[in-house]
Amino acid sequence: MKINEAAKFLSTTPKTLRFYESKGLITPEKDENNQYRYYTEHDLYRISTILALREIGVSVEEIKTLLNNPNLSMNQYLDIQRSALFEQWIEMRDMIETIDQMIESGNNSIENIHQLANHLKNLKEIRSKWQDRWNFDDQALDYDENIKKEGHIFNVHEGYDEALATVEELVNVEAGDIVLDIGIGTGNLGSRFLKGEVHVIGVDQSERMLKVCKEKHPKIETRKGHFLALPLLDHSVDSIVSSYALHHLPDEEKVLALMEMTRVLKNNGQICIADLMFEDQSHRKKVIESYQQAGKHIAIEVIEDEYFADKALLVNWLRENGFQIETIQFNDILGLVYARNY
Numbered sequence: 001m002k003i004n005e006a007a008k009f010l011s012t013t014p015k016t017l018r019f020y021e022s023k024g025l026i027t028p029e030k031d032e033n034n035q036y037r038y039y040t041e042h043d044l045y046r047i048s049t050i051l052a053l054r055e056i057g058v059s060v061e062e063i064k065t066l067l068n069n070p071n072l073s074m075n076q077y078l079d080i081q082r083s084a085l086f087e088q089w090i091e092m093r094d095m096i097e098t099i100d101q102m103i104e105s106g107n108n109s110i111e112n113i114h115q116l117a118n119h120l121k122n123l124k125e126i127r128s129k130w131q132d133r134w135n136f137d138d139q140a141l142d143y144d145e146n147i148k149k150e151g152h153i154f155n156v157h158e159g160y161d162e163a164l165a166t167v168e169e170l171v172n173v174e175a176g177d178i179v180l181d182i183g184i185g186t187g188n189l190g191s192r193f194l195k196g197e198v199h200v201i202g203v204d205q206s207e208r209m210l211k212v213c214k215e216k217h218p219k220i221e222t223r224k225g226h227f228l229a230l231p232l233l234d235h236s237v238d239s240i241v242s243s244y245a246l247h248h249l250p251d252e253e254k255v256l257a258l259m260e261m262t263r264v265l266k267n268n269g270q271i272c273i274a275d276l277m278f279e280d281q282s283h284r285k286k287v288i289e290s291y292q293q294a295g296k297h298i299a300i301e302v303i304e305d306e307y308f309a310d311k312a313l314l315v316n317w318l319r320e321n322g323f324q325i326e327t328i329q330f331n332d333i334l335g336l337v338y339a340r341n342y
């Protein structure tokens, strides 16, 4: 096809096609005599991909990187792009909410505006602060083997199977339900819900964990994403489960994570979190004291290095937000919160 035909076929302009060519995105064959460009079927496919990516906000430079990277599939790339767009969307939503509050408060004093702006700044800082200092990408291949090993002196996975089985027991699912597993890792919890016509979506910030999960459980839909910016639309899932993941977030981020969960959860939905947690602060203190007396210094170091949850904090927030709660404590450090909104 010549340039005018190709442009018409793709609902674009010859100028756009020449522009993509000048940026090195396409290289149509040229007739040596008259320099007319000829577009093959492969060129047309490539250009329609470029046009589609531009439509969803991908820059020309990013498209070039993507098309030249043989290790990144289009779906992987789109997954990353979706995750980034959800982060931007959530940041914009926070900004819009702050503007609404400024207008609605009827108090345009400098102090009030300053206070609201500071709150927004604080939110942005909390959201952007999280980093994967555990390097889960590197843990992905050996994760399933490693959790079976008894920890030296301190085994954080004691009770792992029982906790996952209890989540499976507590969360009622029906045909057609969507179950979201956040911090799905290699899929050990989410895969328990692959029964009947249930659709399981696994979100994780680690691409390698998602890769291992997909290889083990092809039926799970994996999405790159974060507890603080779930890559899902509002009220789109029936149940949310999560195991051994929330304790990678400090308490202030845990509250934002619960807000995100309620954003994507449908009415009458369920949330079930099994994780490293204490009943409350006094329980935490008691456990640490007993470990001190027993000389379990490594255990204390592990507890202090991570963010084992304060179950009371999770329960209070969920109750205040209309959930009915059940809780279980499996051992000193492993607990579960089941919440349902009616």
Ligand SMILES: C[S@@+](CC[C@H](N)C(=O)[O-])C[C@H]1O[C@@H](n2cnc3c(N)ncnc32)[C@H](O)[C@@H]1O
Residues within 6 Å of the ligand: 130, 136, 182, 183, 184, 185, 186, 187, 188, 189, 203, 204, 205, 206, 209, 225, 226, 227, 228, 242, 243, 244, 245, 248, 249
């Ligand atoms: C210890 S593994 C647990 C995996 C799985 N849920 C299980 O029970 O075996 C923690 C997982 O949570 C993920 N994760 C940690 N922090 C996260 C965050 N802020 N957002 C999304 N995923 C996170 C990690 O990438 C990792 O795959």
